[in-house]
Amino acid sequence: GESVGLHLPTLSVQEGDNSIINCAYSNSASDYFIWYKQESGKGPQFIIDIRSNMDKRQGQRVTVLLNKTVKHLSLQIAATQPGDSAVYFCAENIGSSASKIIFGSGTRLSIRP
């Protein structure tokens, strides 16, 4: 079936720098995308979402960019903090009549002091 993939399994960033986590999706019909943060032993936590009629959306310290031409999604975290250490997942809705959300394998973000 369709799947959401990630370019890098791990990312190490200096504290205070910006982090960029990338994701490639394969279902060109997907029209809704979500980024989640998962800390060890916990359920994923919603960060930000974007619909396919947009190419950029900003939240608090986070920005999601969507490039439908190359089926690429990215999450930018500004001024990365130790609390940002986690695994980040992108997800897409491949359902036509309901939210059928599938996830990528995740990127582990580690912060260097």
Next chain:
Amino acid sequence: SQTIHQWPATLVQPVGSPLSLECTVEGTSNPNLYWYRQAAGRGLQLLFYSVGIGQISSEVPQNLSASRPQDRQFILSSKKLLLSDSGFYLCAWSVFGRNSPLHFGNGTRLTVT
């Protein structure tokens, strides 16, 4: 506000034993409900989702089943567990319809011995 409850938090079961994991949502009506499984260090695999009472969509053929006896209750079951059923099971809900984010419970860590 909406809350999601999932229990138990951890479970150790012998091979061949039955399984019942329960998930309930409060503060919303007619939600979409989901069961995911996460292997260690991996992404989330969609197992089942439901758009209404008694309506279950199965994504992966396996010895697990799901039921939705009430609007805000979602149950994951197995008659006989396999070693390969070990993992982190996550329940989630979303607003009915399409293109809304999932909200996850804290998961159940299942170890089949």
